[in-house]
Amino acid sequence: MLSIIQAAGWPIWPLIACSIVGLALIIERLVALRARRILPPTLLDEVIGISRNSLPAMDVVGKLAENSVLGKVLAAGLAAVIHEPRITEEGLRQAFESAGRAAAHHLERYLNALGTIAAAAPLMGLFGTVVGMIEIFGAQAPGGGSNPTQLAHGISVALYNTAFGLVIAIPALMFYRYFRGVVDELVIGLEQAAERMLPHLMRFAVRSGAAGTFAGGGAGSTPR
Template sequence: MLSIIQAAGWPIWPLILCSVVGLALVIERLVSLRARRIMPPALLDEVLTLCRTSLPSMDVVGKLAENSLLGMVLASGLRAVIAEPRITEAALRQAFETAGRAAAHQLERYLNTLGTIAAAAPLLGLLGTVVGMIEIFGSQPASGAGNPAALAHGISIALYNTAFGLIIAIPALMFYRYFRGLVDRHLLGLELAAERLLPQLMRFAVRVPPATGSK
């Protein structure tokens, strides 16, 4: 492998860097996007049970927000109702949506970088092949009496860059698509959890009586 890297020339080093970064991102996302870390199975039911008779204290809400992304979204609704007892349903939905956008930003972290690696790796491999071909034909004598065997060997070495680029790009693209689907599934779960908690929280909102006109 080391001899192949040395023979492929300097264009292969950006590909090696892409492979290291891509592998690190895949491992990080596999760990960070685990379902139990994003949406603990029993957390929503526990919050619904806790809010059945009264709203929890701010200390409990703070611990809930630190529990997971689901906890952060649910805590945003609890904070909104505690801070503004006269909150409307539209305002409470807005609080959930704002927390959902923050959660989406965390879920999608590094995915653009992984997608860029998947798109750029074949181009870097092609660049390495083109550079290698230029060097090979540039080193041939003007008389055209070069060694065909050496020429074929040089072309095969130049193609290592393209092959290496595809080896990096294909898994990176597969993991990128997998993570995108996982993020969409988590976001849907967060949205459904907020919809379940919303009517529970609206029970604690103080209703403002409609203004009566003077006769």
Template sequence: MLSIIQAAGWPIWPLILCSIVALALVIERFMSLRSTRVAPPKLLDEVISFTRSSLPAPDVVNKLANNSVLGMVLASGLRALIAEPRISEQALRAVFESAGRAAVHKLERYLNTLGTIATAAPLLGLLGTVVGMIEIFGSQSPTSGSNPEQLAHGISVALYNTAFGLIVAIPSLMFYRYFRGLVHDFTIELEQAAERMVPHLMRFVIAREKQQQQG
């Protein structure tokens, strides 16, 4: 491996740095975009069942917010209702939308960096190719002829950097598209969960209004 790096020359070092960063981002996103950390399958049903008769205490809401990204969104609606018992449906939807935007931003964390690496790696490989070609042409002398050693080094720089740039770019692009698809699916789940929670929470507002009218 060290001999390949030496043969590829200095242009390969930015590609090595990109490969390390890309690998770290892929591992981090795999850990962060798990269903258990974003949208546990039974969490919404458990929250609806738990809040069927009464609203939870603030410490329970805090635990829900720390449970997952979906829990954070659901907790935002519960907190809004607890803080404003007469909240309108439009205002409650606005709270969920704001929490949803924050959640999506959290899910998309580092994806732009990964996409940038996927785009920049072939260009860095092309830079190495150009550097290698410059060395190849530099080895040609009209007086002393060609320098075989410098010619071979220029070819190595050109080919190794081109190959390594593609090796970095192709997996980075594949993982970027994969994670984008996951974020899209999770976004739909969060939207559907919020749509189910709005009428569920509005029952408490309607019940309070009826009690006040009867009182």
């Protein structure tokens, strides 16, 4: 491998850097996008159970936000109801959607970089091959004959860059598509959890219209 790298010339070094970065991103995303880490299976039921009779304190909401990505989304809904007791269903839904967009952005971290490596590696390999071919044909004597065996060996060495670029790009593209699918599934799980939490939290929202009707009825029911 070392002899191949030395023979391929300087254009292979950017490809080696891309391979190291791509491998690091793949390992990091494999660890970070574990479903149990993003969507703890019992967290939603625990939150609903804790807030069944009353809303939790803000310190509990803060600890929930630090638990996981799902915890951040659920904590956003709880905080919205605590800070605005007269919140409407539309306002609570917007709070969940805002937290969901931030969570989706967090889950998609580094995926653009991995996709860029998958797209750029073949082009970088082709560039290295072109540079190698230019050096090979430029080294040939203008008036002298060329050795076909030596020329064929030089071309094969120049093609190392293209081959190495494809070796990097194919796994990077496969993992990029895989991670995109994982993120889509996790986002759907977050949306379903928010939809389940929405009616539960609306029980604690003060109905301003109902309160006004009650007050009006009380004012009108004066004794004769």
